[in-house]
Amino acid sequence: MDKVIPFLMFQDGKAEEAMNFYASLIEDSAITSIVRYGANQGGDEGTVMQATFTLKGQEFMCIDSNVKHQFAFTPSFSIYAVCHTEEEIDALYEKLKEDRQALMPLGDYGFSKKFGWVNDRYGVSWQLNLV
Template identity: 35%
Template sequence: MQKIVPNLWFQGNAAEGVEFYEHALPNSRVVETSNYPTEGLLEFQKPLAGELLTAVLEIDGYLVVLINAGEEFKPNPAISFLVNFDPSRDDDVKATLKGVWDRLSQGGTILMPLDNYPFSEYYGWLQDRYGVSWQLMLTNPEGEPRPFITPSLMFGGKAQNRANEAVNYYIATFNDSALGNFVPYDQQNGPANAGSVMYSDFTLEGQWFSAMDSGVEQDFTFTPGVSLMVNCKDQQEIDRLWEALSVVPEAEQCGWCMDQFGVSWQIAPEGMEELMKQPGAFERMLEMKKLDIDGLRGS
């Protein structure tokens, strides 16, 4: 089971987003869906009664959840998805990458054009029509293997120059975690200080992530538009991670919290989908900040 699952906030159009990604991304399929209940909703949720709530999308074995919600939040490039195209797995890898690029960019915005860069022979960064950001990269087959999809955290705005601090904190907080590559800026680069993170990658719970300090002034930072859901084995793990990651009381709601760097997390029990099928579980969850497994069960 994937321990940490990125969640993407959609503004009432998640069903449309599912169809878009199933067409745009290789080896993609929906593996599970859930719907809003028809009663017990908060006032702002009532227009979504009975509609799609979440869709779990599997992309080449990697899970991402699409949340169908309101207009409160939207993804931005502070958290993007690095998609690694490995020449050793595909004889026509450039054409494959270009095809994915063309599909994802329809109706979107190009942040860095698809081109040859010092760090990759073929790379581009785009924001799709839903605001979700993707970095498509031709990888070096002689390098250490990396997964097809890696969530990438860009520290800019209020979080500028905090990437190294954050990576070290996350590694200390999660199990089976370690630093991989670390490449510092050797001199001041825009808002990025010398010695801050030009690129790093690391594992949390055995899963790869990457982080960088932005080399360009940004007027945005992390938001709940992209959150990281942690599937916890028991209440003890929920309590421990909540204590470590929740520092913004006003962000605490239904298992959601925000850390000191502004990154949003969902601290949830394994098997949340089954728990939510219990009569009254949705209403009980709406009254919670940190999730209580027994409380969700009504016991």
């Protein structure tokens, strides 16, 4: 085995949009490769057949599913981000939340000085922790 990589399956052609959003929020992040569906390839032409991106050096893979599933993302899997300043955690939380579901509003829950858990506009769950 070479490595283990988190894999995100987006529906409705949102993979590239989500990758761009995440890379814009977190420094030292980038889309590293995109392979798109072409004409007659089983997915909507131009959507993501397979892509990789990094967030602060952590590699992720993602796709746009060409099959509509009865399931989506669940908070039981989340991206956990360690923040080092109040400004960083506050800004990241607000950008990810943007009228979406706050599972745990930013606060002191006893195990952290400041912690928040939110589902973003794509349904991906994020835990943010101030250390």
